[in-house]
Amino acid sequence: MLFQSQEFVLIFWPAATLAYYAAARSAPARQYVLIAVSLIFYGWWDARFIALLVGQIAMSWIMALVHARTRSAAPLYAGIALNLASLATFKYLDFLLASLEGAIGVALPRAHVLLPIGISFFSFQLISYLVDRLRNDAPIYPFRQFALFVMLFPHLIAGPIVRHNELVPQFDLDPRREGLWERIGVGLVLFTIGFAKKVLLADKLAGLADPLFDAARGAPLGFAGAWTAALGFTFQLFLDFSAYTEMAIGIALVFGLLLPENFRRPYLSTSLREFWRRWHISLSNFIRDYLYIPLGGSRHGAARYVMATLVAMGLCGLWHGAGWTYVAWGLWHGCGLIACHAWQSLKRPLPAVAGWALTMLFVIVGWVLFRAADFATAASVLRSMAGGHGFGGALGDPGLLLAGAAVSALVPSAYEIKAMRPVLHPAVAGAFAVLAGLCVLEVGRGPAVNFIYFRF
């Protein structure tokens, strides 16, 4: 079930909210309601994978429990290994087989395993908990609360990646506490903004960029076509993913829960390091805390720093998808971060406009690599962008690209909106309600379009 589908907006979410507040008086009862609706939400795609989700949660919790009883770290390592094994099997097995086949030149069979939706997100949350246990930084939670921390449906499929200590303590807070109407109101506003960004812009931009990237597999694009594809996807990806985050934060707020921030208008960044502090923040934090710093970070010499950055960003790329183009995208950003770090250490900052332009060019080139079906297509699109196939043509749908750019740059992030003092006038509420209604009517036109990050 997609957040922007009519069945979710008009039936599932209202029903879940009513059931939740009907049970609000009792913490266990309302938590069971959230678990039940989260399982329904997850099973909507493929009920078979409920067993995988619950199995990984139960296994991780049991390993943590055994560790608490025995003080042996082995169960925690086993839990981490099992979560990684699940991820490797369902997401990377065929990729690994194909890569091995390419290396040894011998045809290998494929597993053709279906990818369980959200596996990258819930596996990472479980791993982060087990690692925190290793660091003596995580208590043993009751199973009900532990399960809910992982499977809470607003963040289950595509994040934000939530750490246990950010969410579990909130479960005992009465959702009817002071500020109830403000949380619901802000939640509805955030959801509506995300809804509109997804339905009215991101999906339209997909219609602009997707055919061009598909066409680029067969024949080179022209200069303007390549830039249309690159810019279209650049704005589509941000609007799509940030829309999901805003909807997730909005839904959670209606349940009285606060999810972490994931974006802070990243396309305004004036350096690549700043970009990564503003883009997919929950993943950046995860990579920093569980990969980059354990690998040495920046405090053990230049060589260690370069290694830690490249490994962390390469794995960050691989997390996004089972393909070498994703790894290359991660390494591209790793190299960029190293160069940015080196430049900044010279203490000769670029003018803000130049820094912004350079950052955006770097990011856009990276998105071409990220989006293209293979290296040949990426190279072809990048060559066209550089004028390798002439400089003719005109940008496709410049109005849509401009709208994408304007909304990406100007619409505040979820937390910025939450912190703002909105005009509490009924006309404002009515305007947001009309916008939400228009989005409901728009998605009624045909099958809803998946969020890009659902495939990761």
Added chain:
Amino acid sequence: MRAAADIEKRVHGDNAEWRRFVLTFLAVFGGGLAVIYVALVVIDPYDTGRFPTFMPPGIPDEHQDVNSASRGRNPAFNAAIFGNSHGQLLSPQRLSAATGLRFVQMTSPGSGPREHMTFMRYFIAHHPDLKAIVLAVDRRWCTHDPALPALFHFSPWLYEGDGAYLLHILSSRAIVAARRRVMMALGRLPAYDPAGYWDYETGRPWTFHPPHGDEPPRGVATAPSADPVFPALDAFDGILGRLPRTVPVVIVMPPQYYLMLPESGSAAANDLAACKAALAARLAGRPRSAFIDYLVDGPLARNNENFMDMDHYRLPIAREIEARIAGVLGAPATP
């Protein structure tokens, strides 16, 4: 103490404002959509005739995937043409004149067997007096994919039960269609042709320039197919089985430019031949029914003048096919 009272007052003030904000949002959102929903059900934007309505019949939308909901239940017709763009140039008016039946066009561009069969079931369900079915098939009918995926923008819920219809009717597209229906009812917009004929050739330039090269000789092989299972044909058996034996069925496989045909002796050619044989076998014993095969190599398929592009024939060929169909169905009874 006073500060605490101020805070308390502000919080309560905020709560009241936020409460009003939320309730306004919900009232506008829920109330607005409810009003639109009821209006759409009453206006019946696609003229499906499911529920009582004050609206006169009429087709609101030029897209065949939705306007077949109106055409398919129109009692003015008792025979229909199904298929995609490969059947679209067949004129219902000329077929009606030649056969004495009352034909309607139910083709939908880009569609495949799943869509065709949906339209057929719908038409059959609304026409107990059905007199004939004409089906223009292409190689999509010869698929071995048991899923039979829908191939084009398609709204199956329009042709299904009331529950599916009520779950899908709330959309901006339905609002546009409802507005057109109202405008038509008021006489402010012209009505669409109820028979559904759209001549996509007349008045348009056609610039068919086939690729040139040393092409191997082509033909249609007769060797058996490696895979004799054609899921679309198996599904079609369900429709034929419920159709009275007295209702004639004509299946046409329209021509394509010869370069589109599989090479003689190839697996694709064998597969196509087996599919054609299976189609023809489905009609064996049914009176005034036939499988008419134009998808063969020959002078017609090699003449550029006969084609708009590699796989769409032109009007003279449509006239020829219509004559063949009429020949199978028979001339109108003399009064």
